[in-house]
Amino acid sequence: MIKETLGSEVGEHGHHLGQVRRRKRLDQSLYEQSEKSKKRKKIRAAAIEKARKEKEAAEGGPAYQAGISLEGNDMKNLQSADFHKNTEIEYLSLPPLISCPGSNGTWLNESSDVNSTTCLFEQNACKVHNVTCPTNSHCVHSGVDMAECLCNNGFHGYKCLEQGVFPVTSFLIGITVPTILICIFLYVTQRRHVIQQGNKKK
DSSP: OHHHHHHHHHHHHHHHHHHHHHHHHHHHHHHHHHHHHHHHHHHHHHHHHHHHHHHHHHHTSOOOOOEEEOTTSOOSOOOGGGGBTOOOOOEEEEOTTSOOSSSTTSEEEEEEOSSOEEEEEEOOHHHHTTOOOOTTEEEEEEETTEEEEEEOTTEESGGGOEESOOOHHHHHHHHHHHHHHHHHHHHHHHHHHHHHHHHHHO
């Protein structure tokens, strides 16, 4: 009887020790994951700070952060056109298997790890690609790796060859008057046809 009791106590003690060890291993694993996460955040923060200083040194002024975080989204592909009109992205975080949108030189700094891809400080596409616009126009950065040529003030039309203000009034009159005349003509001619078809059915 005493042996059975001792055996039972030893078994319970061993089971308790096993639970304690498993709990310690779990706590250790969670701690290690937390430390790795903190380390990744420190590395990312250091990369952002380095890129910020490089931008400040290049532009001679303070750099402010405007960021987009997309690393938690289920994405398969990402293109520059998805960021049309986004011209001041300073921090873009993407899922790990997706590259930074744009061509070489689109971002000041690019990095990736098992958790995300980080793109820092979007660059002006006009300067990156050395875009040359026609006479009387200028290049405007219009999105990630995108640029447009817009007419200078006082010019408009094809390749900005027309000088002066665009004739909005004349343009609207030129469209409106013919449209009204065509509508009246169709109404008169088609109404007569509809009336004739109605009389035949009667």
